[in-house]
Amino acid sequence: MLNIDHVSRRFGAVQALDDVTFSMADHGMTGFIGGNGAGKTTTMRIIMGIITADSGGVRWRHAPITPADVRRIGYMPAERGLYPTMPIGKQLAYFARIRGLSRQDAATSTERLLTELSLEHRSKDPVQNLSLGNQQRIQIAAALIGDPACLILDEPFSGLDPIAAETVGEILRSHSERGVPVLFSSHQLDLVERYCDHLVIIADGKIKATGSREGLLATHAGFSYEIGADDLTWLRAERGVIDVVPHGRKVRFTIDALNQDTAEVIAQEVLQRALGHGPVNSFQRWTPSLAEVFRDTIVDRPGEPGFDRRIRRLWRRPGLFQDKP
Amino acid sequence: MTSRGRTEAAPEKDAASDRAETSRPARLRTGPGDDNATGAASGGRKRWKDGIVQTWLVAGRDIDQQLHSRSFLITTLLLLLATVAGVVIAAVLTRPATGSDTTTVVAVAAELPSGTGLADDFTLIEAASANEAVADVRDGEADAAVIPDAAGGGLTIVARTTAPSGLVNALTTTPTVELLEPDTTGTPMTAAFTALGFGAVFMIVIQVCGAGVAQNTVIEKQTRIVEILLAAMPARVLIAGKILGSAVVALLQALLLALVLLGGMAIAGMTASLAAWAPAILWFVVLLITGFVLITSLYAALAALVSRVEEVSSATTPVTMLVMVAYLAPYIVILLGDEGATTLLGYLPVFSTIVMPTLISSGTATSGEAALAWLICLVATVGGILVAARVYRYSLLRTGKKVSFFRALSGSE
Ligand SMILES: Nc1ncnc2c1ncn2[C@@H]1O[C@H](COP(=O)(O)OP(=O)(O)O)[C@@H](O)[C@H]1O
Ligand SMILES: [Mg+2]
Numbered sequence: 001m002l003n004i005d006h007v008s009r010r011f012g013a014v015q016a017l018d019d020v021t022f023s024m025a026d027h028g029m030t031g032f033i034g035g036n037g038a039g040k041t042t043t044m045r046i047i048m049g050i051i052t053a054d055s056g057g058v059r060w061r062h063a064p065i066t067p068a069d070v071r072r073i074g075y076m077p078a079e080r081g082l083y084p085t086m087p088i089g090k091q092l093a094y095f096a097r098i099r100g101l102s103r104q105d106a107a108t109s110t111e112r113l114l115t116e117l118s119l120e121h122r123s124k125d126p127v128q129n130l131s132l133g134n135q136q137r138i139q140i141a142a143a144l145i146g147d148p149a150c151l152i153l154d155e156p157f158s159g160l161d162p163i164a165a166e167t168v169g170e171i172l173r174s175h176s177e178r179g180v181p182v183l184f185s186s187h188q189l190d191l192v193e194r195y196c197d198h199l200v201i202i203a204d205g206k207i208k209a210t211g212s213r214e215g216l217l218a219t220h221a222g223f224s225y226e227i228g229a230d231d232l233t234w235l236r237a238e239r240g241v242i243d244v245v246p247h248g249r250k251v252r253f254t255i256d257a258l259n260q261d262t263a264e265v266i267a268q269e270v271l272q273r274a275l276g277h278g279p280v281n282s283f284q285r286w287t288p289s290l291a292e293v294f295r296d297t298i299v300d301r302p303g304e305p306g307f308d309r310r311i312r313r314l315w316r317r318p319g320l321f322q323d324k325p
Numbered sequence: 326m327t328s329r330g331r332t333e334a335a336p337e338k339d340a341a342s343d344r345a346e347t348s349r350p351a352r353l354r355t356g357p358g359d360d361n362a363t364g365a366a367s368g369g370r371k372r373w374k375d376g377i378v379q380t381w382l383v384a385g386r387d388i389d390q391q392l393h394s395r396s397f398l399i400t401t402l403l404l405l406l407a408t409v410a411g412v413v414i415a416a417v418l419t420r421p422a423t424g425s426d427t428t429t430v431v432a433v434a435a436e437l438p439s440g441t442g443l444a445d446d447f448t449l450i451e452a453a454s455a456n457e458a459v460a461d462v463r464d465g466e467a468d469a470a471v472i473p474d475a476a477g478g479g480l481t482i483v484a485r486t487t488a489p490s491g492l493v494n495a496l497t498t499t500p501t502v503e504l505l506e507p508d509t510t511g512t513p514m515t516a517a518f519t520a521l522g523f524g525a526v527f528m529i530v531i532q533v534c535g536a537g538v539a540q541n542t543v544i545e546k547q548t549r550i551v552e553i554l555l556a557a558m559p560a561r562v563l564i565a566g567k568i569l570g571s572a573v574v575a576l577l578q579a580l581l582l583a584l585v586l587l588g589g590m591a592i593a594g595m596t597a598s599l600a601a602w603a604p605a606i607l608w609f610v611v612l613l614i615t616g617f618v619l620i621t622s623l624y625a626a627l628a629a630l631v632s633r634v635e636e637v638s639s640a641t642t643p644v645t646m647l648v649m650v651a652y653l654a655p656y657i658v659i660l661l662g663d664e665g666a667t668t669l670l671g672y673l674p675v676f677s678t679i680v681m682p683t684l685i686s687s688g689t690a691t692s693g694e695a696a697l698a699w700l701i702c703l704v705a706t707v708g709g710i711l712v713a714a715r716v717y718r719y720s721l722l723r724t725g726k727k728v729s730f731f732r733a734l735s736g737s738e
């Protein structure tokens with residue numbers, strides 16, 4: 001329902017966004033990941049109409065987005081905070097009203113939301129009197145107020161301890177399960193991995209990859225395996241085995257094959273050979289963590305550390321990645 | 326009708342301009358069969374209506390916060406107490422004149438309304454005609470002449486330099502006062518202290534309400550609430566709401582003070598002072614609010630340049646200095662008796678808030694001159710708002726290093 005079409009934005013000498021195009025999934029949680037200065041905040045601000053794009057545009061349900069549409073989107077800016085001395089009930093009602101709700105609707109919505117977050121008895125307290133966890137809840141509530149059609153959250157997990165992060169993650173998940181799509185940015189990949197269903201990866205203002213989490217992880221797994229054994233010195237010389245990398249007490253290797261079936265056959269041969277050399281503690285197909293996928297994805301120039309020709313090969317597959325030269 | 330519907334539904338070239346000009350629900354309704362002849366106009370009207378509603382929402386929130394703030398309530402209470410104390414002291418100081426036998430009054434007794442009873446309280450001299458009575462005053466035979474107006478039952482008091490306040494208070498109807506040798510330069514102390522009094526109220530109202538806007542602006546920027554606000558409304562609506570909110574609070578505060586001051590004078594029976602002061606005080610309120618809006622816009626703009634609450638006071642130093650100078654300069658200039666400078670300050674925006682009412686109170690300036698000073702201040706205020714809105718919009722999203730004022734004004738990246 002939300003499409004970002006060829007959005008570019010420059011700040012002085014910095015090209016913050018360069019032809020950014022992606023669409024937000026209609027269901028579930030979409031993680032928007034990228035390092036510091038990658039352009040996540042700028043993208044979100046353009047969606048929310050807080051700043052304008054130099055070129056390109058945003059569509060909402062297939063039509064150019066309007067201020068009225070934006071008010072249907074719940075937004076949480078980065079480095080959050082609320083009015084420190086304003087009672088939380090009043091505060092939430094205020095955010096509801098500036099988004100166009102009537103006084104009555106704002107009051108009802110506030111009451112319902114506070115009850116849902118088990119904070120109904122704190123309605124008259126200012127934010128600064130709440131515990132950190134509750135402050136976090138109220139922060140999210142400011143985006144959730146007024147039944148938004150969609151949620152956009154900039155770094156909702158940054159600066160949170162694991163328990164607070166869990167609280168936030170569960171609130172967001174429960175809303176996404178109720179049919180409100182969520183787009184959240186983060187550079188904490190473990191949390192993204194845990195909560196997102198879809199991924200959009202951005203680096204240097206360019207979109208590097210988009211897709212479902214499973215799809216992305218599976219593709220990046222390629223034909224790599226992990227083996228744990230006492231003696232693996234022979235592995236490098238093995239035919240069809242490339243990229244042998246020690247990984248903790250195990251070794252990760254990739255098989256140079258054209259398809260999964262061939263790779264599987266070669267992998268079984270390697271396993272037999274290993275058993276011939278001695279006992280094998282573990283042997284399994286390797287699935288990368290999101291952090292590894294991310295690291296591989298954002299580096300697209302040969303010769304840079306972390307460059308992996310596997311990735312280059314995968315990018316040529318149509319439909320899985322948008323290849324941005 | 327149909328062709329219009331088609332034109333409006335056509336895809337826009339520029340999404341950004343589209344989003345500013347139209348609202349999608351209006352366009353969705355647009356189509357064959359709909360009554361859409363006024364579609365575009367009603368979209369524009371709706372945008373205006375939205376803007377006004379949101380301006381009031383922002384203003385309402387700020388007013389609510391201010392009225393619940395302890396420091397605001399305490400300063401307002403202190404101001405009120407000081408005003409009451411001032412009125413009481415003034416009443417005590419002027420009281421001894423009342424009923425004093427030493428005041429000699431001349432009048433054509435036959436023409437006075439019955440029951441005036443001047444002879445009970447004053448030494449009353451009988452005169453043959455109104456002209457003779459005035460001549461007696463000019464010669465120093467009497468302190469004042471009481472002459473009935475030709476039409477109606479009003480009375481005029483004719484005196485040399487000042488009307489005996491005891492006499493003014495003794496009359497049941499408020500008299501018109503005519504001075505033969507009005508004393509404009511003779512009482513610089515009175516005028517200077519008047520300026521100081523107006524200045525004190527001016528400074529306190531601005532410090533309490535105006536500086537609150539600066540503080541709030543930075544809190545919104547630091548906490549990024551401003552992004553939530555800007556997602557829902559344009560920056561100009563936001564700053565308009567903030568200025569409106571603080572102006573309403575300032576107006577409430579100023580009116581409350583004026584009411585207590587004038588009411589106190591009425592209760593203390595200082596009818597003469599009341600008549601002399603009412604126009605000055607009313608002009609003061611009018612000029613105060615206008616000057617206040619100018620100062621507040623500047624506060625908001627300068628505060629928007631920085632990102633942390635700790636930086637507010639240094640960022641807004643130029644305005645604070647301006648307020649200090651506007652507070653002290655009239656006092657000094659009037660005390661020195663520099664008429665040219667006083668007149669100049671009387672028309673200079675912000676300074677006029679203090680100087681013009683002072684001149685009105687001493688009878689040196691007319692309401693017409695005050696109106697001109699107000700117009701000049703109004704023009705400056707409109708200009709100030711435009712400058713401030715521009716700087717404000719440019720700076721709000723730039724966090725970290727302080728934004729340069731002139732850079733923000735020119736709007737360059
Ligand atoms: N208001 C601004 N003025 C100048 N440069 C900016 C501004 N906002 C963002 N940038 C620059 O644009 C780039 C992208 O920033 P941002 O969108 O905040 O990245 P992220 O949120 O992914 O960390 C950065 O290089 C940043 O310095
Ligand atoms: Mg960011």
